[in-house]
Amino acid sequence: MTIKTDDVQPKPSADHAIDGMDRKILGALIEDATLSYADLGKRVGLSAPAVHERVKRLKRSGVIRRMAALVDPRAVGKTLLAFVHVDTTGWGKTPELMAISEHPEVEEIHSVAGDTCMLLKVRTTDTHALEGLLARLYATPGVVATRSYVALSTYLERPAQAGVTEVWPTPRARVRVV
Amino acid sequence: MTIKTDDVQPKPSADHAIDGMDRKILGALIEDATLSYADLGKRVGLSAPAVHERVKRLKRSGVIRRMAALVDPRAVGKTLLAFVHVDTTGWGKTPELMAISEHPEVEEIHSVAGDTCMLLKVRTTDTHALEGLLARLYATPGVVATRSYVALSTYLERPAQAGVTEVWPTPRARVRVV
DNA sequence: CATAATGCCTGAATGAAATTCGGCAACAAT
DNA sequence: ATTGTTGCCGAATTTCATTCAGGCATTATG
Missing domain, CATH: 3.30.70.920 (Lrp/AsnC effector binding domain/regulation of amino acid metabolism (RAM) domain)
Known part of the structure; x- marks a missing residue:
């Protein structure tokens, strides 16, 4: 029997894990959501229907919440x-x-x-x-x-970046249980 | 002779003032940037080329900075x-x-x-x-x-709203210079 | 008051893009 | 080895972005 977590926070359904190709797609779409699938495919090295499929999956799984106009x-x-x-x-x-x-x-x-x-x-x-x-x-x-x-001045304001930023990698247990 | 302001902050070029129709368009595009111009026009009560023209102007003037994918x-x-x-x-x-x-x-x-x-x-x-x-x-x-x-929990996180929110209207001088 | 000019809108036409479909290759499980 | 699954590509279809030629209201001007 599995325990129902039932989070308060919206959770991204972890059907498929995000791979490097997804991260490249996300990074490009964060910069410019108006990219055509053909251009997006050329940028990440994939065909138009392939990126279309992945973007659809990223939207359906909640990784991409929505496309939005960023207004001054x-x-x-x-x-x-x-x-x-x-x-x-x-x-x-x-x-x-x-x-x-x-x-x-x-x-x-x-x-x-x-x-x-x-x-x-x-x-x-x-x-x-x-x-x-x-x-x-x-x-x-x-x-x-x-x-x-x-706020007196805003020096930087950008939406969430797509890349992993594990500069100091989280230490993992290297203990062997004997 | 005009004084060069030369702000540090990026300034929206105030060619055309933003009117109520622009605000409705901005509000819709903040919610969903993938709206077709036809749907967007129906929502704000305008034809497709009309909204297209206004959106183009809003982008060119810097009011709409860019379209972006909002990623979880x-x-x-x-x-x-x-x-x-x-x-x-x-x-x-x-x-x-x-x-x-x-x-x-x-x-x-x-x-x-x-x-x-x-x-x-x-x-x-x-x-x-x-x-x-x-x-x-x-x-x-x-x-x-x-x-x-x-942060322990995030209860709300939304990009900038388009509407004016002058709940307490800023008092304006009602003095007549004689 | 008439007239011209300006700005903005509507409706059609063209070209590009989104979306769908069938087929193929790589990989995992039986 | 075979079968099922997954992910990709190329082509076809439909939708949409984009442009163009008029029409209407508002405003400036003689």
């Missing part, structure tokens, strides 16, 4: 970026706290280990709009304090 | 997400600090206002790989301290 936030009026540490009374995915995701200024919500409970990434038009968001956060039941880090 | 980080082995506060001796875009962006685990680098200098968003395979990254950060000239917030 400043072009749509979101000039101000801030990271907000939120201290709460309780812990966990309570409905009250999840209501925070309803605020359209909030782009990310993480529960973190450290001297705070939750970490928010938010974008607003200006400081005044940030104040409005903070007021709504403080009005949320369970929120007791916030600390905001307003 | 866990599917490519990046299980651990952390936000790292970095304290530095100096300030600004020094070459030493910009070398941090060479580390593939680093997804974002912001200089922030608050009790730290810089804020990093990083993804690694595990805690050991995070330790390796921190070791490399400490080896960077100018870095004096770091504080890491390891």
Whole structure:
């Protein structure tokens, strides 16, 4: 009998393991999702139907969540970026706290280990709009304090890279049980 | 004579102002960049060549930076997400600090206002790989301290929304100069 | 008020690309 | 050795991106 894990986090169905060819495809599609299958195939060394099949599988298995247009936030009026540490009374995915995701200024919500409970990434038009968001956060039941880090400049902002980055390889047990 | 602003931040060329129709198009393309122009037009109430023209303009003006595949980080082995506060001796875009962006685990680098200098968003395979990254950060000239917030759960993570979110409208001067 | 110019839209036509199909080679299991 | 499976390629079909020629509203101008 197998134990049902039933994760809270969305899990990528691990039907097929990702191989090096998949990583090359992912890397190319992260850079440019408008590549034709013919060009994509030429870049990774495969035919168009072959890459098409793999991309379909990567989408179906959830590795590729979706294709998205990356929009300059400043072009749509979101000039101000801030990271907000939120201290709460309780812990966990309570409905009250999840209501925070309803605020359209909030782009990310993480529960973190450290001297705070939750970490928010938010974008607003200006400081005044940030104040409005903070007021709504403080009005949320369970929120007791916030600390905001307003971004002055963004030096790097890129979506998830596809390559493995095992610079220091994780040590594996080299012990022989006798 | 006009003053050359010459921003450090990439600037969206403000040829044409973004109107409500553009916002609807952007919102749809953020959700799904694979929409055909016909479907996109039906969704926003426009013909296919019309939306095509607008999308082309949005790309050319830099509002749409690019189309990208959004990849599940866990599917490519990046299980651990952390936000790292970095304290530095100096300030600004020094070459030493910009070398941090060479580390593939680093997804974002912001200089922030608050009790730290810089804020990093990083993804690694595990805690050991995070330790390796921190070791490399400490080896960077100018870095004096770091504080890491390891994400336990991610409740929300979405790319930039297209809509204006002026919930508390920014007060405008109602003064008449006489 | 008339007129011309501008910008933006609609509908058809062309060319390219996505998608599907059948067949072949490599590999694993029986 | 044989059989089944998996993954790939080349060709065919259908859909879509892209372009073009008009039509309508709005605005500037005489």
